[in-house]
Amino acid sequence: RRKEDIPLLAQHLVAQLAERHSRPARFLSPAAIDALQSHSWPGNVRELRNVIERAVIICSGEGIERHHLAPYPLEQRARSRGEDTITLPVGTPIEEVERRMILRTLQKTDNNKTRAAELLQISLKTLHNKLRHYREQGLLPGGE
Template identity: 35%
Template sequence: IFLDEIGEVDPAAQVKLLRVLQDRSYEALGSSVPRTVDVRVVSATNRDLVERVAAGAFREDLLYRLNLIAIRLPALRERRVDIPLLARHFLDLSAHAYRRPPIALADRAVAWLQDQPWPGNIRQLKQTIERAVLVVDGDRLDVGDLVALSGLEEREARGGTALPSPGTMTLDEMEKAMIVKCLRHYEGNVTRVAEALGLSRAALYRRFEKYGLESH
């Protein structure tokens, strides 16, 4: 069983998990009958659990139970050589998920991606590529598209906006929603909206016509 973000587990759940690991038994919700379990546990965290123990936020006995073999996965910024492969993989996945034709990744875009600090690691890289697929105009993702998108991401991060999960909206619905959001943010300034979305003014006006939008 894989337990992600184990460092965020609350104290009550830590007690229950420790019991399962020690006694290899648990009680199902609504039942008082113990059930045995025989599993191997793999857990992951981006927290320093030793520090969490010292702060009283994580049980020391649970840490000892979990920490039989520790594998440190370096941050993405420490293994930039992996970024081109990961970026192209996420690009293919996102293009397929949003029913887009294959999109090429320009060499300059790869270099830009490798220069970023990626505090959110692989998840942040994946989201960046996914968002680029939503707004890029054409079959090639270049550095200009990513630079424009990075500015939009920073502004939306401050506003707490996140992408919908795949399958909850069509590509057209997501594209229209993003254009409307940018129009509101830039108060109808078409030039700034086009720059933020990585589109030419002509491409943006075509989308206005497609979705029945007005720039004012």
């Protein structure tokens, strides 16, 4: 399939699968369409259908957003752009996952907290609060 065919095909799949699963999803956000179009879809239409079906099922509103498509197309896109990834064992406590993600993002941004907060999609205040908590708990490496 050509990339320009993806929005129409994906929208058709949203309508079809929302009806089949009795879900409220009705449309894809522009960011979701961008994420779908950026993926190479080696599995073709079947793969696209599976990703859309998962998004339809987990979406609680009418609009499917980019995060509803996660992790598959987004992980693939990150890999294709050579971005850093973090691999953690299944069962890692969510607090530890969050801490490692924050620290790795700070490392990637050369400790630019404003940029790290933007990448993590959290406020700068939230980032500072989390870092203060990690410091108080002795969870920051190298005495940061």
